[in-house]
Structures are given as structure tokens and as C-alpha cells.
Amino acid sequence: MFRGSMLLSRYLLPVMKETPADAQIVSHQLMLRAGLIRQTAAGIYAWLPLGLRVLDRIADIVRREQNRAGAVELLMPTIQSADLWRQSGRYDAYGPEMLRFQDRGGREMLYGPTNEEMITSIFRDCVKSYRDLPRTLYHIQWKFRDEVRPRFGVMRGREFLMKDAYSFDMDEEGGRASYDAQFTAYLRTFAALGLRAVPVRAPTGPIGGDLSHEFHILADTGESEVFYDSALDAVDLTDPDAPATLRGLYAMEAEEHEKVVNCPVPPERLAKRRGIEVGHIFFFGTKYSAAMGMQVQAKDGSLVNPLMGSYGVGVSRLMGAIIEASHDSAGIVWPDSVAPFDVGLINLRVDDAACSEAAHALQAKLEAAGLSVLHDDRDARGGEKFATMDLIGLPWAITIGPKGVAAGTVELKRRATGEKHEVSFESVLAKLIP
RNA sequence: CGGGGAGUGGCGCAGUCUGGUAGCGCAUCUGCUUUGGGAGCAGAGGGCCGCAGGUUCGAAUCCUGUCUCCCCGACCA
Numbered sequence: 001m002f003r004g005s006m007l008l009s010r011y012l013l014p015v016m017k018e019t020p021a022d023a024q025i026v027s028h029q030l031m032l033r034a035g036l037i038r039q040t041a042a043g044i045y046a047w048l049p050l051g052l053r054v055l056d057r058i059a060d061i062v063r064r065e066q067n068r069a070g071a072v073e074l075l076m077p078t079i080q081s082a083d084l085w086r087q088s089g090r091y092d093a094y095g096p097e098m099l100r101f102q103d104r105g106g107r108e109m110l111y112g113p114t115n116e117e118m119i120t121s122i123f124r125d126c127v128k129s130y131r132d133l134p135r136t137l138y139h140i141q142w143k144f145r146d147e148v149r150p151r152f153g154v155m156r157g158r159e160f161l162m163k164d165a166y167s168f169d170m171d172e173e174g175g176r177a178s179y180d181a182q183f184t185a186y187l188r189t190f191a192a193l194g195l196r197a198v199p200v201r202a203p204t205g206p207i208g209g210d211l212s213h214e215f216h217i218l219a220d221t222g223e224s225e226v227f228y229d230s231a232l233d234a235v236d237l238t239d240p241d242a243p244a245t246l247r248g249l250y251a252m253e254a255e256e257h258e259k260v261v262n263c264p265v266p267p268e269r270l271a272k273r274r275g276i277e278v279g280h281i282f283f284f285g286t287k288y289s290a291a292m293g294m295q296v297q298a299k300d301g302s303l304v305n306p307l308m309g310s311y312g313v314g315v316s317r318l319m320g321a322i323i324e325a326s327h328d329s330a331g332i333v334w335p336d337s338v339a340p341f342d343v344g345l346i347n348l349r350v351d352d353a354a355c356s357e358a359a360h361a362l363q364a365k366l367e368a369a370g371l372s373v374l375h376d377d378r379d380a381r382g383g384e385k386f387a388t389m390d391l392i393g394l395p396w397a398i399t400i401g402p403k404g405v406a407a408g409t410v411e412l413k414r415r416a417t418g419e420k421h422e423v424s425f426e427s428v429l430a431k432l433i434p
Numbered sequence: 435c436g437g438g439g440a441g442u443g444g445c446g447c448a449g450u451c452u453g454g455u456a457g458c459g460c461a462u463c464u465g466c467u468u469u470g471g472g473a474g475c476a477g478a479g480g481g482c483c484g485c486a487g488g489u490u491c492g493a494a495u496c497c498u499g500u501c502u503c504c505c506c507g508a509c510c511a
Contacts, residue, residue, distance in 0.1 A: 017460065017472065018446050022504055032445095042503065096435095097510080114511090148435065148509065162511055214511095223510090280511060314511035348470060383471040390471090401470055411470080 005373035027323035028153030034392045043150025043158030053340035062163045069185035071136040082108035084117045088291045111144040119166045124294035138165035155320035165311040175307040182311040184243045194335025200251045212282035216275030219324040225254035230271040276321045283309040332393030341374040344394040346385045348401035359400045
């Protein structure tokens with residue numbers, strides 16, 4: 001997808017040298033310092049241009065893997081009516097986390113914290129035959145949960161972007177297949193984001209079985225604690241057999257782990273780490289289809305309540321998780337797949353005609369090759385430009401200065417490793433595109 | 435929701451105890467010198483001190499109320 005390039009002199013990138021006092025964890029501090037977000041109220045953030053680019057890229061990867069898994073995208077509204085939630089009985093059950101208000105007609109409304117009711121009502125009204133099942137539908141939409149205590153920036157905001165998918169099947173076997181498809185999609189999604197996610201068995205409620213998993217990114221700042229078989233660390237997540245392998249290995253959240261009487265993992269193999277929950281999938285059968293009167297006609301003419309599952313990914317939270325997993329003392333280190341720009345282009349001397357000419361020529365060349373470029377053409381000193389580039393964490397930085405221009409070279413730096421090389425103007429592109 | 439802390443220029447803070455012309459660093463603007471890892475000098479702009487009452491000749495400072503934000507705990511993508 002073409003994302004375009006930008007001249008920094010025309011962009012909005014309010015970076016901060018100092019760390020805002022309100023931010024406690026490193027991802028929150030860096031998101032503020034790198035000009036990705038700005039807080040507007042407790043747990044509510046504006047996404048500045050650079051942050052929005054990353055958010056869009058994360059969402060695109062999630063979308064790509066959902067589509068690949070056969071899920072179908074739609075878009076449901078943020079605002080829902082209380083009546084819809086009364087059909088499932090959850091309007092009264094949900095509690096103060098749900099943001100409720102009235103419209104001008106005095107009708108009770110809410111800002112959706114999730115969409116089971118809405119998708120069920122849509123599917124109920126559209127589908128009457130077994131021929132239209134199975135289906136998995138998803139959308140990527142803003143949610144609001146009035147958390148008692150928002151914290152950690154976008155990792156635990158009140159307003160957040162979430163991918164939520166819902167599957168509808170005629171029988172348990174089909175439901176399990178839909179669940180498995182999402183399980184696999186999640187592994188692919190997190191791998192594509194440059195993350196290593198651990199699927200952790202989660203409490204399943206009345207259904208039982210092994211049909212609920214949370215996906216955790218291991219990080220010391222994680223809010224939950226997970227115990228798992230360290231054999232899991234060695235699993236190649238891109239292997240087609242990975243889903244089956246992983247589900248055979250022990251992994252539990254602390255609370256569940258405590259309840260286990262005979263842990264199957266020998267003590268020396270039991271790892272204990274903190275994790276950031278970035279996904280949660282579960283199968284809940286007819287809970288909503290029964291409560292909301294959704295029936296389809298089966299092959300034998302009987303009416304049945306489809307079996308449902310729901311599958312969430314915290315899209316905005318993922319940005320925090322990625323930074324927690326990938327940063328250093330100088331700033332963010334974006335994985336290539338989600339970086340807001342592929343290349344940062346630093347012109348050290350904008351007042352030097354030869355430097356500027358070379359910089360603009362190189363920008364055009366990179367763009368022509370399909371790379372997005374953030375071109376620092378500001379009239380500022382080298383040190384400031386280097387520091388900014390490190391802070392915002394673009395995968396590659398190319399520096400053009402008078403010395404290099406005279407010699408026909410530029411400096412190419414890989415953010416993740418810090419490796420720098422003087423390369424000829426002509427060969428730069430080849431180094432970037434293997 | 436219980437416990438704690440904080441609101442002073444865009445950011446980080448001092449000043450509050452003991453009332454008396456609102457300060458510092460960074461950032462911003464102008465000029466000159468600089469320019470390969472957050473430059474130097476000189477000058478400048480920007481704040482009804484969260485808000486509302488009250489006490490006082492006089493309130494950032496004292497009193498009352500209120501709003502907001504942050505942290506620790508119980509809950510959540």
C-alpha cells in the first residue's frame with residue numbers, strides 16, 4: 001500500500017526532549033515524546049499524524065490476516081441503543097464500565113464496549129438458513145469502557161481501537177473449526193507485527209473445554225502474570241503446526257495456574273513471566289443466539305440457535321505492546337512492518353544547494369521504489385536531527401551531508417542495530433531492498 | 435471504588451510553611467557566529483498561578499467548596 005512521503009518541515013511532529021511527568025511506563029513516555037499521541041482526558045488520546053500512521057499499519061495487518069482466515073469485514077457503529085442490550089440482559093448486568101447517555105428524544109443510548117448484541121441482531125435479521133453458515137464477521141472499531149482507573153497510556157485507555165470478530169456455526173464441530181481458524185490467524189498476526197505472542201489458556205465459564213485463549217506479549221511491564229512450559233519459547237510460530245503444538249503446551253495465567261493441582265510441567269521447565277494481553281478469543285455457544293432469539297433452519301427443517309464465538313484484538317493497545325517489546329535508551333525501534341515511514345532522510349545542511357539537491361533526488365528515488373520517506377529538511381543542526389530520528393525509531397536513516405555529497409556517498413544506518421555504513425548514492429536503494 | 439499525591443507559559447520544575455511587582459531550565463521568535471550526535475552570544479514574546487466563593491489594604495500563597503489529572507490496590511482488549 002502506498003503511504004507516501006513527507007517533508008518534516010511540513011509535518012506535525014511535536015517531539016519532546018523531556019519526559020512528561022504523568023507517564024509511568026516506557027511505551028507511554030515514548031509515545032508522548034515521539035509525538036504519536038496526545039492525551040485529551042483520562043484514558044482518551046488524540047492520535048497525532050505519526051501515531052496514526054502506525055495505528056493504520058497495525059490495523060492493516062490485523063485486517064489482512066482476518067481476511068486471509070476467511071473472516072468478512074463490516075463496520076458497526078460506536079453508539080448503540082440500550083434496547084438492544086436489554087435483549088441479551090446485559091444492559092443491567094454490565095455495570096458502570098458502560099458509558100450510558102440519552103439522545104435528545106430521551107432514548108437511552110450507550111457507547112459500545114463490545115458488539116455481541118449488535119452482530120447477533122444483524123445476523124439474526126439477515127440469515128435464516130443453514131446454507132448461510134458458517135460465517136465469521138469482524139470489524140475494527142473504537143470502543144469505550146469507562147475503566148475505573150485508566151493507566152499506562154494506550155495500553156489501558158478508556159477509548160480504544162479493537163478488532164472484534166464473531167463466528168456463527170451450526171454445530172460444535174463447526175464452531176471449533178471457526179475458533180481454530182482465528183487461533184491460527186492470531187499467531188500469524190502477531191508474528192507479522194514483529195511480536196512473539198504466547199497463547200494462554202483462559203477460564204472458559206460454562207462451556208468448559210479448551211476453547212478460550214488469551215494472547216500475551218511477554219514484557220516486564222505486563223499487567224498479568226503467566227506460567228508456561230518453557231518448551232514454548234522454542235516453538236517456531238510461523239510453522240503450520242505451531243497452533244497445534246502450542247495448544248498442547250502448558251500456559252496459564254497466574255490466577256488459573258494457582259488452581260491447578262497437578263501441574264504437568266516439571267518445575268525446571270516452568271517459566272514465569274509478565275505479559276500484556278493483546279488478544280482474547282472464546283467460544284460461548286448459544287449464549288446470545290438463544291437470548292436474542294436468533295434461529296436458523298437446519299437441513300432437516302428444524303430451527304436451531306447457531307453457536308457463536310468472539311475474538312478480540314486490542315489494536316491500539318498493540319502499539320504500546322510493540323514499543324514495550326522494542327525500544328532502547330534513545331527511543332522507539334519500530335519493526336519494519338509497522339514503522340510509520342520506511343526511511344528517515346536527514347539533510348544535514350539545507351542551506352547547501354548540493355546537499356538539498358541530493359536529498360530531494362534521493363527522496364524521489366526511494367519513493368519510486370515504493371518506500372515511504374520522512375525527509376528531515378528542517379533548518380536544524382545534525383545532533384537534533386539524529387536524536388529525533390532515533391526517538392521516532394524509523395527502521396532506516398540515511399544521512400546526507402557536505403562531505404558525503406563531495407564523495408558521492410551517504411550514510412546508511414539501521415536503527416535496530418545501530419550499524420552505520422558509508423554507501424554510494426547509487427547503491428543505497430539496493431541495500432534497503434534486498 | 436478505597437487509600438495517597440498533584441494542578442504555576444508547550445514540556446520539566448521552584449515559589450505556598452512565614453501573604454507584598456510571578457521565577458528558572460528546555461522549547462518558541464529575531465539577529466550574528468556556527469553546522470557529521472539535542473551549539474554560542476545578544477535580544478524578545480508567551481502565564482486572569484485549575485475554577486468559584488471567602489478572609490485581607492493586598493492572595494499563586496490563608497479558609498471553604500468544586501473540577502481535573504497522576505500513583506498504589508480490587509476489575510479489564
